[in-house]
Structure formats: structure tokens, C-alpha cells
Amino acid sequence: MRSSNSDADLREAQRKLLLDAAAVMRRRHVRGSDGSTSPNAAEALANVLEGVARSEPALHQIDRDEAIALAHRLLDDDHPELSRMWPA
Template identity: 55%
Template sequence: MKGTESRVRLEGGAPDTYCSLLLQAATVLRMRYVEAQRETCLSAVEADGLAYLFECVAHSDPAGDQVDPEEAIALAHRVIDNDHPELSPLWPKAA
């Protein structure tokens, strides 16, 4: 049953393949916006907060309960691909 392992939900959260995606996106956010400060459309504090949100959803942490996991996964794809992540409703709004 190895083929179905990736579809098993972890503690009621996102499937483990999506957990990996969310954690990878958190790493990309921190590298791109916090460490390298390559982009200016998102502050380091906002990027770190969004990365933390991805981690909460991935680990089924109560802090991520108000977030739609599918929307978080969609944003994670956009972040990794650098494909207009600002279009996501989860992306911090410009002040």
C-alpha cells in the first residue's frame, strides 16, 4: 500500500505530500524575503509570519485552524514557482 501513503492525512491536517510542499514554501519565503531580502513587495516580518502560517497548517497546529488548507497549498505552489503569489487571498495586503 505504498502508493496510498501520500494521501493519508496527518493528524487531520493536510496529506503528507502537501505538508512537505508547505514546509518547502516556508523555507523559500524565508530565503527569498527574509535572508536575501531580494524582493521588496513583502517585508521580512510579513514573510516570516506567512512562513509560520504554512508550518502551522502543515503540522495541524491550532494557529493554522482558520486557514483553508487548499488555499495554503495553492499559495505554496505560487510561492515556489514565483507565480504572482500576491494574487492569493492569504498574501499580506500592501499597506
């Protein structure tokens, strides 16, 4: 059984991961170094990742696990376009 401190630590690590992924999305995609998505779509996705990280009520319908998986893919540069959340 996890302690509440462990749960809090996990949530904080996930929050940081999502924020880091949003920053990478902006650096890599919004600024045009990767042509796989439009700058507007990349910015929108970065905003969603930040919103999920901040637990914004408007984004509670977003699958947090999928957002975290996408964050890992973005940071590892491991085919993030395979995520269901990737802009079409």
C-alpha cells in the same frame, strides 16, 4: 475510492510542499531579495505555512487549500501576491 495509504501519501506531500514554501518564503522575502513584502510579514506568512503543514490547532481556521495553492505559487514564483493569504 482512495485508500487510506493514498490519503496519507497526499497529506505528506502537501505537508512537504507547505514546509518547502515556508523555506522559500524565508529565503526570497525575509532575507530581502524580494521587496514585495516586509521581512516581518514574510516571516509571519512562513510561520503560518509551517503551522498549516503541522496541523496546528490554532491555525485550523486557515483555508488549507488556499495555503497549498499559495505554496505552489511560491515555489513556481507565479505571482504569489495574488493569493488571499499574501500580506498586504
